Amino acid sequence: MSELTKKLFTLAFIREGNRLLLGYKKRGFGQGRWNAFGGKVEAGETPEEAAVREVQEEAGVMVVGGVEKVGELLFTFEGDPTAMHVMVFSARGYTGTPTESEEMKPQWFSVDSLPYSLMWPDDELWYPIYLRGGKFRGRFHFQGHDKILSEKLEEVQTF
Numbered sequence: 001m002s003e004l005t006k007k008l009f010t011l012a013f014i015r016e017g018n019r020l021l022l023g024y025k026k027r028g029f030g031q032g033r034w035n036a037f038g039g040k041v042e043a044g045e046t047p048e049e050a051a052v053r054e055v056q057e058e059a060g061v062m063v064v065g066g067v068e069k070v071g072e073l074l075f076t077f078e079g080d081p082t083a084m085h086v087m088v089f090s091a092r093g094y095t096g097t098p099t100e101s102e103e104m105k106p107q108w109f110s111v112d113s114l115p116y117s118l119m120w121p122d123d124e125l126w127y128p129i130y131l132r133g134g135k136f137r138g139r140f141h142f143q144g145h146d147k148i149l150s151e152k153l154e155e156v157q158t159f
């Protein structure tokens with residue numbers, strides 16, 4: 001891992017029973033795909049603080065009761081030395097109404113009909129673990145942004 005430079009990111013889910021709030025990325029990295037809310041962990045903040053901040057910025061709702069860590073993902077890209085170390089969280093609660101931002105258009109989806117064809121290709125591999133309350137650790141090596149060359153995914157009991 002020494003030749004790779006790893007940057008820390010968060011993804012945070014807002015879940016209400018069998019509905020999941022996702023955001024349509026309107027610009028920038030991941031544009032045109034539905035994803036959980038997240039972004040870079042800035043200097044001086046913990047991943048949990050970053051997750052709460054990104055939910056507020058991107059979905060316009062406030063997290064209540066903090067976030068629970070549910071997964072860790074490592075994304076690498078063929079021919080590119082940067083790696084994305086993504087901490088995945090689930091909010092224990094939220095307040096407010098999801099609101100479109102410059103970055104994201106939020107929308108509720110039934111967990112039984114998620115738009116996987118409009119999401120990152122790794123999602124259909126690890127979402128099922130998250131959706132049944134499991135915790136996971138996975139790494140995905142991409143060619144570009146659409147093709148996964150190799151992957152390793154495991155369910156874990158604790159972090």
Ligand SMILES: Cc1cc(-c2ccco2)c2oc(N)nc2c1
Binds near residue numbers: 120
């Ligand atoms: C390569 C990659 C990156 C991200 C990402 C962007 C910001 C935070 O994570 C993903 O998110 C998902 N679900 N798959 C992803 C693949």
